[in-house]
Structure formats: structure tokens, C-alpha cells
Amino acid sequence: MEQSKTTRPVDMREPFLFADILGNVSRVALNLIRGEITRNEKQQIGVDESKCGCYYNRTHGIPCSHLIALSYSSGFGIPLSEFHDFWKKIDIEIDTTAVELVLLIATFKKRGMNSKTLHFYCNENYLSQLTKRYIQS
Incomplete structure (x- = not known):
């Protein structure tokens, strides 16, 4: 998780899309998001929920293809609130x-x-x- 702050594991053609989540979710989640973006481009899903299937949203607790497209079209990016806590950064208090x-x-x-x-x-x-x-x- 610490590497999420310092590395860019996904190709970010639209950096604003990742502004709220980069460094706040795991690299695995970011890579799954990138896969959903690619799927949306190849299958021309757009914001159509019926074409999307919402697999990752239902099974993994991360935004699916059409939700990412909605975030893109809104111009605000993918909100952190769309991710299940499992994918979010964990703050560990170190006992000194x-x-x-x-x-x-x-x-x-x-x-x-x-x-x-x-x-x-x-x-x-x-x-x-x-x-x-x-x-x-």
C-alpha cells in the first residue's frame, strides 16, 4: 500500500480521474480500474448500465466500467467513496x-x-x- 503513494501503477491518460484515489487505494484496485477503463473503450459501454454488468462493483466493491465513465463525464474523477474499505489505505499506528x-x-x-x-x-x-x-x- 505504501508504494501506491510513490508509484503510478496504471497508465493515466486522464489524471483528474484518479486524483481522489491515487495513494488512497491499493495498486491492485488501481489496476482493476485501468482494466475496466480498457474494457469500456473496447466494448463501447459508455455510461450504459445494461451493457456494463457491474461485475466489479457487485463482487469486489470497486467502481465498474459505467460508473468510471460517469465519473469521467462529470469531470470530477472517481470518488473514494465508491471503493469498499478493503481497498482503501489502512493507517497503522505504530507503538513506540x-x-x-x-x-x-x-x-x-x-x-x-x-x-x-x-x-x-x-x-x-x-x-x-x-x-x-x-x-x-
């Missing part, structure tokens, strides 16, 4: 507790403080919460 604790212990050692001093500071609210989070994970 272990890193913070290791840095804190390293600081104590560098300053020549012993484990008794560290235990004393463990009674302080921040360090206490930090060690509790580290021990629980």
Missing part, C-alpha cells in the same frame, strides 16, 4: 513504547544511574505508564 523505554534505559546507563534510580523514576506517572504499556505488549 518499546523504543521509548529502550532510549530511556540507555539514557540512565549513559548518565551512570543504576537500577534503583530507574525504579524510583518508575513511580513517576509517565514512566510508570510507559513501562506498563511495554510489559502488557
Whole structure:
């Protein structure tokens, strides 16, 4: 997913069409969209829902050929809301507790403080919460 922000996995002749989704959906979804655009061009589906069949919309939760054509004709591009959450970027919160604790212990050692001093500071609210989070994970 991270590569979606830095690479352009699809041929984008109309960049505005991808403005809202590039970097917000997976590369696989972008490639499926590109396939639907190609299918629309070859089969001359346009915005006709009866010609489209809406396969990807029903089965995969991504815009199908005629919806992409509607987005194109509107001039606004493909809305992110047309994608199922499965395809959207996932924000993962990184737990920095272990890193913070290791840095804190390293600081104590560098300053020549012993484990008794560290235990004393463990009674302080921040360090206490930090060690509790580290021990629980």
C-alpha cells in the first residue's frame, strides 16, 4: 500500500480521474480500474448500465466500467467513496513504547544511574505508564 503513494501503477491518460484515489487505494484496485477503463473503450459501454454488468462493483466493491465513465463525464474523477474499505489505505499506528523505554534505559546507563534510580523514576506517572504499556505488549 505504501508504494501506491510513490508509484503510478496504471497508465493515466486522464489524471483528474484518479486524483481522489491515487495513494488512497491499493495498486491492485488501481489496476482493476485501468482494466475496466480498457474494457469500456473496447466494448463501447459508455455510461450504459445494461451493457456494463457491474461485475466489479457487485463482487469486489470497486467502481465498474459505467460508473468510471460517469465519473469521467462529470469531470470530477472517481470518488473514494465508491471503493469498499478493503481497498482503501489502512493507517497503522505504530507503538513506540518499546523504543521509548529502550532510549530511556540507555539514557540512565549513559548518565551512570543504576537500577534503583530507574525504579524510583518508575513511580513517576509517565514512566510508570510507559513501562506498563511495554510489559502488557
